[in-house]
Amino acid sequence: MQSTNHPHGELVEPRNAFSPLLLSLVLALAATLVFTETASARTILDMLFGPRQIYRENTDRLIEDGNGRRVRPPARNRPIKRARPRSVAPQASTGPRPSTTVKEAIPEKLPDAKTVLIVGDFMAKGLAEGLDEAFIDSPGVRVIDKSDGSSGFVRDDHHDWPATIGAVIEAEKPAVVIMMAGANDRQQFANGQTLLSDEWDKEYQARINAFLEAVKKTGRPVVWVGQPSYKTKSMTNDVLAFNELYRNATEKAGGTFVDVWDGFVDQSGSFTLSGFDMSGQTARLRNNDGIGLTPAGKRKLAFYVEKPLRQMLGNATSPNIAAIKPGAPVQALPGTPQAPVKVDRLAPISLNDPELDGGTDLLGASPRGAPAPEKSARDRLVIDGVAPESQPGRVNDFSWPKRPDATPTTGAVR
Incomplete structure (x- = not known):
């Protein structure tokens, strides 16, 4: 393609010339159209990701048109592919399905509540x-x-x-x-x-x-x-x-x-x-x-x-009060702990009774005499001023004449 001379002497490319990039795009588009026409109207997705499964499975069902090309048959002649029915569990009855959540009935109040x-x-x-x-x-x-x-x-x-x-x-x-x-x-x-x-x-x-x-x-x-x-x-x-x-x-x-x-x-x-x-x-x-x-x-x-x-x-x-027979008082429920009773005082219990229940003596029996309490060594020392008896050989043994010491046992530690 020839260039023209500019009035000032510079060379100028013609305005209608194709650039190399635009020419490449035009050739690629033309090749795509030709390939699509010869490939039985395949789409660009088929070219990029491979032919669709339907063409591999149903190639034997394609027919030829008047121009020698193999095309798919009309919709009325195609075999109808039915969907697989879903499995449904058999129902025992045709009535309404029972609710899964069962509410407990509120017990009625007793007449003497x-x-x-x-x-x-x-x-x-x-x-x-x-x-x-x-x-x-x-x-x-x-x-x-x-x-x-x-x-x-x-x-x-x-x-x-x-x-x-x-x-x-x-x-x-x-x-x-x-x-x-x-x-x-x-x-x-x-x-x-x-x-x-x-x-x-x-x-x-x-x-x-x-x-x-x-x-x-x-x-x-x-x-x-x-x-x-x-x-x-x-x-x-x-x-x-x-x-x-x-x-x-x-x-x-x-x-x-x-x-x-x-x-x-x-x-x-x-x-x-x-x-x-x-x-x-x-x-x-x-x-x-x-x-x-x-x-x-x-x-x-x-x-x-x-x-x-x-x-x-x-x-x-x-809650178990309703289990008793009707007409019985509400306090007659067996096996239920009684309400705590406020206790102000207790009757005196004799210490002479070994069982603390008065059940060891017959009715009318005279009470036993209380044994004289035995004072401890501390009470005798503090109250009565009587010192405990000293043991022979100890430092508090002030008896005179001296009593003989107790014979030590064999193996005793001195």
Whole structure:
């Protein structure tokens, strides 16, 4: 190809000339098209990775077209390859398949089950839910929730617990009464007495004592559950003072005070939203507001009340109480350990009785004379001033004339 002269005398390559690289690409593309045409329309993937399996397996099924090329037959003439059916396990019946998880039936409460009456504010309602879960497998225990979420001992115009508890006990006939209140009592009385002032404390204690006295008249035992810590520091400080009032008044009335403070604080004694649940795992115990309880917190709160309740209810808390015949009292369950009995004093036992049971003498027999106690060498020396007898040959042998020494045995060490 010839070059042309530039007006200024320089040689210039023609604009339509192919570069060597572009010429190589054009020749490679042309060779690819020719090879594809002669290779029975094979794709570039076939050229790079080898022919597809279908051509190796079905080469005998290719047919020739009018131009002498071998092509695949039309779709209607191809043999249809059916998919292998999946193996299905035979079913025994055509009905619905049974569920793999079987829920255990909740035992029904016995007609003479002992009733646990819960009264108080919204915290008492959470306690009732936790106790109901704790005794769900005990048909001899029934939990009755008579709490009022907005109640307390300050606003008696909303609910007066000292005045109404007697009627509630008469209607429900509980075996034990549980009170938990105080979260709504951080306010002044209607007459203007300031919170936790001397006048406020005096009035508040009077209402607490009135409630405990009303329960005591019915002959039912009472359990007062203390308040847990709360998110706000001021509320926590107030309920700490409330707990001391509850403890003193309850113990003075012969009731049981349950302290739950340690279950809802961290190692430093501060409020915490999370803590150990019943299974020992870390769980959320309080709501985001720092006041309410989560289901795990309600169950943990009930855990602190279970111990005194099981002592008071005795055999009624056993899950096997339903195995006895209907109509029998709940205390008649055989083989169940009895509740511990508080022992104040024991009858004196005679030391003259070798067996300590009085079973060695016949009825009407005269008591034996007590043998004179024999004093020890120390008592004779200290009390009576009588020195022990000296042994011959010892340094404390001051007898005169000297007594002969004891004959030493053979092999004795001198």
